[in-house]
Amino acid sequence: MVTLPRVLVAAPASGHGKTTVATGLMAALAARGHVVSGHKVGPDYIDPGYHALATGRPGRNLDPHLTDPALIAPLLLHGARGADLAVVEGVMGLFDGQIGGDGFASTAHVATLTRTPIVLVVDVSHASRSIGAVVHGMATFEPGVRIAGIILNKAGSARHASEVVSAIERTGIPVLGILQRDQGVSAPSRHLGLVPADERDEAASALDRLVDQVSASIDLDAVIDVARTAPSLTETAWDPTAHVSRAAADSPVVAVAAGRAFTFRYAETTELLEAAGCTVALFDPARDSRLPAGTRGIYLGGGFPEVHAAALSANASLREDLRQAVFDGVPTVAECAGLLYLCRTVDGHPMVGALAADAVMTPRLTLSYRRPTLAGDQLLGVAGTTATAHEFHRTTVTPVHGDNPAWTVDGSPVGFAGPTLSASYLHLHWAGHPHLAQAFADAAATAPAHAGTMLPSAVASVPTSVPEPIADPLRHHGDVEARDGLVDLAVNVSRLPRPAWLETALAEGLAASTAYPDASTAQAAVARHHGRAVEDVLVTAGAAEAFTLIARSRPWRRPVVVHPQFTEPDVALRAAGHRVSHVVCRAEDEFALDPTAVPRDADLVIVGNPTNPTGRLHPAAVLRSLCRPGRVVVVDEAFMDFVPGETHSLTSHRLLGLVVVRSLTKLWSMPGIRAGYVVGDPRVLADLRGQQAPWSVGTPALHAVEATTRPEAARETYCRARQVQQHRRVLIDGLVELGVPVTESEAPFVLARPGPGLHSRLRNAGFALRRADTFPSLDDSWVRIAVREPSITRRLLTTWGVHTACI
Structure with a gap:
């Protein structure tokens, strides 16, 4: 009999917040001093990564299909050795399991097998009293499944939460905690689900915030009380040494792929190999130049090689070493990501080339349990051997199998195999099939x-290109560089098509252009949008006109521009005859603005937010602190609409001398329609109006201004901003993997510092990046890169890796 306090976190369906709550509970309980064991129902690899981060112990999977129902409780006890508390995260809805299996392998099935009480997480954001009916139905649907507590997620207000709690009280099940709608700590999505914890540099800080919120919002003592109601388990903990025998006396080295591109493998896989006498040596295919010394077996598990294709392609020495090892007969198992890595290419990026196949991304997700059979005698066993597995990918490989397929699934051959190779999309949990681990360990034991x-020790260096001189750097813009058929990563205009409603507005504006423009309707629309008076708004022909008006509006005594910054304010002030002072934000301070660096006698201060080209988003409080009597502060928010929720925008702040410049050019893909506006101190705007030429903003632009302030535009803005946020992460992660210093950005571009000459080399390779030496305080070691869709970004990164690997 083993006493193990435990709870299982479940939900009525996916998307209710199981991962957030389960991970938060693990971390909060660990922070209290408990030794917590984290587990996940189902085949998922990603959530256990968060669990490991929260508990400091390996995340474990409990899946009756991949192993055996009789192994679930033993595997739970094995994973929880030395722990005083276990938290299990469910999968999908509580009763959702294998299709056609009547709930087999569901969360409820695992709860029954382990006799674990359930804490149900319910998203209440779209209902109130009806939640009581949902809980009642979940609690009574299947006998033997015990829901012992409820956690409400995304409650809208105290009154809303009270209504839900009152409805649930009728079921007799206690509410253990309430998370408010604005408290959610969500993990960013990746094309297969959540981003692995190993890929998130900010994961630890996000976890700290989650611990604070869970501790404040959930009764942890009540959760522990529920965990202690779990009955003792009569099963014996699973032991890998009981399922395999020692394959050799000399501990053959098995190289196991790890790092950011290969994060998916079951903990029991390496434990079985070690129990069989192997020495497991981790290597990072994106960084290590060779396989571990003495390698006699290779295991390539799951992950995202398609996401990290640039770094993998750039590491030519490891690719060549691995290819030769496979060709030389080193026993190799490759599952899913490992299969892709062994192909010739992934989305055109060069890979290992050990398999005569190519892989590409597709829009279709393949997600299914499988019951494969070995197609012939091969590395993992003899023909006819059966197993259980799962597939989880958005790629396809052509051809889908070689002359010697690894497996047959529903009678169809899949994968590639041989006496020393097994490669396919199938993920197998070796705890359920320890004979596979034994066969692999035996092969490694007899392999040399x-x-x-042997690769060349040095490659001829590429001469550093000297950037072409520019007559007037302040007038240099990215559109000058994006020419000659180059891939445009120099211009910051969105590549997304304009919405149909915006196209309609532009067409209507063109049709109405038979009369002189009237800006009054557009100005009123902007005023409503930002909650300002009409006199607080001036519509302009883009941000460029706004800077010209500002420069001409007053006899500025000491105008100051904060740099690095968009150069148009300097140009406008210089053209108006002013002598401009600069305040420089330094790279070593992550381009943060120190308000005390601005001269006290500055009567005009211009600063970008987010700033071009750094992407730095200055806190609103810092910018507000610049305001003082006798000074005008101009905040250039040309890229603020790329920030989800527009945090730190100052458009609604009414401060003496504060004006905000906005542009519609970038987000809405219309650089040829000069549309923007200024919001702020009406006295300053009155001076700007005095400088503005009549009818300077054309009728199509005015219609665009009005259209982009409507509710449907706000929804589209948020969606576009979130998409840019996700695509920017791909670019930043890829650059970091290539060892390129990158400035964290909140804009549709990234400032990187690869060193002198790369701008020209990439241009010769077909990519136009924005040279940064034309921005005051930056030199030619910097480049600015526009955020594009991941397929283009990965092409850039692969080319980048090739051009830096040979320097």
């Missing part, structure tokens, strides 16, 4: 150690 590939 990989001698390594």
Whole structure:
């Protein structure tokens, strides 16, 4: 009999917040001093990564299909050795399991097998009293499944939460906690689900915030009380040494792929190999130049090689070493991501080339349990051997199998196999099939150690290109660089098509252009949008006109521009005859603005937010602190609409001398329609109106201004901003993997510092990046890169890796 306090976190359906709550509970309980064991129902690899981060212990999977129902409680006890508390996260809805399996492998099934009380997480954002009916139905649907507590997620207000709690009280099940709608700490999505914890540099800080919120909003003592009601378990903990025998006396080295591109493998896989006498040596295919010394077996598990294709492609020495090892007969198992990595290419990016196949991304997700059979005698066993597995990918491989397929699934051959190779999309949990681990360990025990590939020790260096001189750097813009058929990463205008409603507005504006423009309707629309008076708004022909009006509006005594910054304010002030002072934000301070660096006698201060080209988003409080009597502060928010929720925008702040410049050019893909506006101190705007030429803003632009302030535009703005946020992460992660210093950005571009000459080399390779030496205080070691869709970004990164690998 083993006493193990435990709870299982479940939900009525996916998307209710199981991962957030389960991970938060693990971390909060660990912070209290508990030794917590984290587990996940189902085949998922990503959530256990968060669990490991929260508990400091390996995340474990409990899946009756992949192993065996009889193994679930033993695997739970094995994973919880030395822990005083276990938290299990469910999968999908509580009763959702294998299709056609009547709930087999569902969360409820695992709860029954382990006799674990359930804490149900319910998203209440779209209902109130009806939640009581949902809880009642979940609690009574299947006998033997015990829901012992409820956690409400995304409650809208105290009154809303009270209504839900009152409805649930009728079921007799206690509410253990309430998370408010604005408290959610969500993990960013990746094309297969959540982003692995290993890929998130900010994961630890996000976890700290989650601990604070869970501790404040959930009764942890009540959760522990529920966990202690779990009955003792009569099963014996699973032990890998009981399922495999030692394959050799000399501990053959098995190289196991790890790092950011290969994060998916079950903890029991390496434990079985170690129990069989193997020495597990982790290597990072994106960074290590050779396989581990003495490698006699290779295991390539799951992950995202398509996401990290640039770094993998750039590491030519490891690719060559691995290819030769496979060709030399080093026993190799490749599952899913490993299969892709062994192909010739992934989305056109060069990979290992050990398989005569190519892989590409597709819009279709393949997600299914499988019951495969070995198609012939191969590395993992003899023909006819059966197993259980799962597939989880958005790629396809052509051809889908070689002359010797690894498996047959529903009678169809899949994968590639041989005496020393097994490669397919199938993920297998070796705890359920320990004979596979034994076969692999036996093969490694008899294989000779990989001698390594002899590659040239040095490659001829590429001469550093000297940037072409520019007559007037302040007038240099990205559109000058995006020419000659180059891939445009220099211009910051969105590549997304304009929405149909905006196209209609522009067409209507063109049709109405038979009369002189009237800006009054557009100005009123902007005023409503920002909650300002009409006199607080001036519509302009883009941000460029606004800067010209500002420069001419007053006899500025000491105008100051904060740099690095968009150069148009300097140009406008210089053209108006002013002598401009600069305040420089330094790279070593992450381009943060120190308000005390601005001269006290400055009567005009211009600063970008987010700033071009750094992407730095200055806190609103810092910018407000610049305001003082006798000073005008101009905040250029040309890229603020790319910030989800427009946090730190100052458009609604009414401060003496504060004006905000906005542009519609970038987000709405219309650089040829000069549309923008200024919002702020009406006295300053009155001076700007005095400088503005009649009818300077054309009728199509005015219609665009009005259209982009409507509610449907706000929804579209948020969606576009979130998409840019996700695509920017791909670019930043890829650059970091290539070892390129990158400035964190909140804009549709990224400032990177690869060193002198790369701008020209990439231009010769077909990519136009924005040179940064034309921005005051930056030199030619910097480049600005526009955020594009991941397929283009990965092409850039692959080319970048090639051009830096040979320097």
